[in-house]
Amino acid sequence: MRTAVLALADSRFPGGGHAHSGGVEEAITSGIVSSVDSLREFLRGRLGVAGSLQAVFAAAATHAASRGVTTGHWKRLDTELDARTPSAAQRESSRAQGGGTLRAGRSAWPSPALERLASARPRPHHPLVLGALAAAGGSAPRESAHAAAYLAVSGPSSGGVRLLGLDPMAVNAAVAALEPDIARTADEAARWAGADPAAFPTPGGPALDLLAEEHDRHHHEEGRLFAS
Amino acid sequence: MPPEHAHDHPHTHPVSFDPTAAGPDPHAPAPRRDRPLRLGIGGPVGSGKTALTAALCRTLGAELELAVVTNDIYTTEDADFLRSAAVLDESRIEAVRTGACPHTAVRDDITANLDAVERLTGRHPGLDLVVVESGGDNLTAVFSRGLADSQVFVVDVAGGDKVPRKGGPGVTTADLLVINKVDLAGRVGADMAVMVSDAHRVRGELPVVTQSLTEDPAASEVAGWVRAQLAPVGG
Numbered sequence: 001m002r003t004a005v006l007a008l009a010d011s012r013f014p015g016g017g018h019a020h021s022g023g024v025e026e027a028i029t030s031g032i033v034s035s036v037d038s039l040r041e042f043l044r045g046r047l048g049v050a051g052s053l054q055a056v057f058a059a060a061a062t063h064a065a066s067r068g069v070t071t072g073h074w075k076r077l078d079t080e081l082d083a084r085t086p087s088a089a090q091r092e093s094s095r096a097q098g099g100g101t102l103r104a105g106r107s108a109w110p111s112p113a114l115e116r117l118a119s120a121r122p123r124p125h126h127p128l129v130l131g132a133l134a135a136a137g138g139s140a141p142r143e144s145a146h147a148a149a150y151l152a153v154s155g156p157s158s159g160g161v162r163l164l165g166l167d168p169m170a171v172n173a174a175v176a177a178l179e180p181d182i183a184r185t186a187d188e189a190a191r192w193a194g195a196d197p198a199a200f201p202t203p204g205g206p207a208l209d210l211l212a213e214e215h216d217r218h219h220h221e222e223g224r225l226f227a228s
Numbered sequence: 229m230p231p232e233h234a235h236d237h238p239h240t241h242p243v244s245f246d247p248t249a250a251g252p253d254p255h256a257p258a259p260r261r262d263r264p265l266r267l268g269i270g271g272p273v274g275s276g277k278t279a280l281t282a283a284l285c286r287t288l289g290a291e292l293e294l295a296v297v298t299n300d301i302y303t304t305e306d307a308d309f310l311r312s313a314a315v316l317d318e319s320r321i322e323a324v325r326t327g328a329c330p331h332t333a334v335r336d337d338i339t340a341n342l343d344a345v346e347r348l349t350g351r352h353p354g355l356d357l358v359v360v361e362s363g364g365d366n367l368t369a370v371f372s373r374g375l376a377d378s379q380v381f382v383v384d385v386a387g388g389d390k391v392p393r394k395g396g397p398g399v400t401t402a403d404l405l406v407i408n409k410v411d412l413a414g415r416v417g418a419d420m421a422v423m424v425s426d427a428h429r430v431r432g433e434l435p436v437v438t439q440s441l442t443e444d445p446a447a448s449e450v451a452g453w454v455r456a457q458l459a460p461v462g463g
Binding site for chain 2: 019
C-alpha cells in the first residue's frame, strides 16, 4: 500500500472530512444509533450503500487518471455519480469534501489528471478527487477503492464518539470488525474500474437519503454540529 | 517586522529552547495578494469573542469592506446575533459547522473555514477584512497560519486572573491578547495588575489590550490595532 492512500484515509488529512458524520448525527438524533452495537450496524449498512458507490467511483477515477482521460470523461464520471446520489444534501456533502480534498491534495500529489478533473468540475465529487490523488501517489484502483470504503465508515464512526461519548476503543473495534465487508467492497469496486460509467452499479439507500435531508432541514431549524 | 527582515534567510535565527520564551514570530507573514486580511478571533467560551466581533463590525464597517465567518458550536447562534444586532448584512456572514471540534476547524483542518472565506470573497470581491471567529475553546487553541494572517486571543477577568499565567499557545503567541470585561474585575475579585503583568511576562514584546465593551462599545483600541494590521507592510 502506498503512502498516498494511507495519508488520504488518515483523519489527520486536512480535506474537511472531520466535520461530516455521513448521517450519524441525524441517526443519533432520531434514536437509530444509541450504542456501539447500533453504530456498528449503521456503519455496515452505510458501507453497503454509500461505501460501495464511493469505492466504485474512486477505483474508476484512479483507473481514469492513470490513463490520462479527457476532461469530458471526468465530466461523465461526475455526472454519473450525481445521478446515483438522489439526496441534494448528500451531493453537497460529497462536493464539499471533494473541493476540500482537491485543495489539500493539490500541493501533495499534483498531476495533470487532477487538473483536468478540476477543470471539468470546480468542486468534483469526493471519490473522484480521492481516486485521482491516489493515482498520482502511485496507487492502483483497488487501493483507492479500499480507502473510499474505509472512509465511508471511519469518519462517521467518530460522530458516535463525539456526540454520544461512546468508548473510542469500542468504536475503533467496531470499525475493525467490518474488515471482511470493507475488503469485499473494495474487491468488487476494483472490478468496475475500467467499465463504462453508465453501467456502474446503483446501490440505493433511501434511509441514508432521508437522514441526510432531515439533517439539512434540522440544521436550519435548530442547528447541527456536523455538516452532514 | 523590520524592513531588513524581508529576506530569504541567508542567515539563521537563534533558537531558544526555553519553554517559557515568548516573542513575536520571527518570520515575515505570507504575502497577501489581492485578497482580504484574514483576522482570527479566538478564546475560551464566554470571553466575549462575538461581542468583540460585533463591536469591530460597528466601528470598522463604515470605513472597510468586511465580512465574518463564525464557528460557534450551534453554528447559527453567532451569525444570528450579528444579524439581529443589525451589525452586518446577512450576505456578509458565513457560519461553519465544526463537527463538534472547534479547534480542529481553525487549526488542523481549515477546509470548511477556507470554503466559507471563498464564498464571502466570491460574493463581495472588494473585501478588505474577513474576521474568522472561532468557537469557544481552550487555552491551547490557536489559528492555523494557513487560515488567519493575524490572530487575537480574548480572555476575560471573570474567567479568573490566573489565566494569563497559565499561558498556552493562545495566550502566549496570539498577535494581540485582549483581556475583556475589565469593568467586572472588582466584582469577581480579579487582580488586574497581576493579570496584566502576567500577560506581559508570558508574551514578551507582544501587545496586550485591556477593555470593557460596556464602557467602550466601539472597542477603540482593538479597532486601532486592526487598522494597523491592514496598513501596507512597511507603510
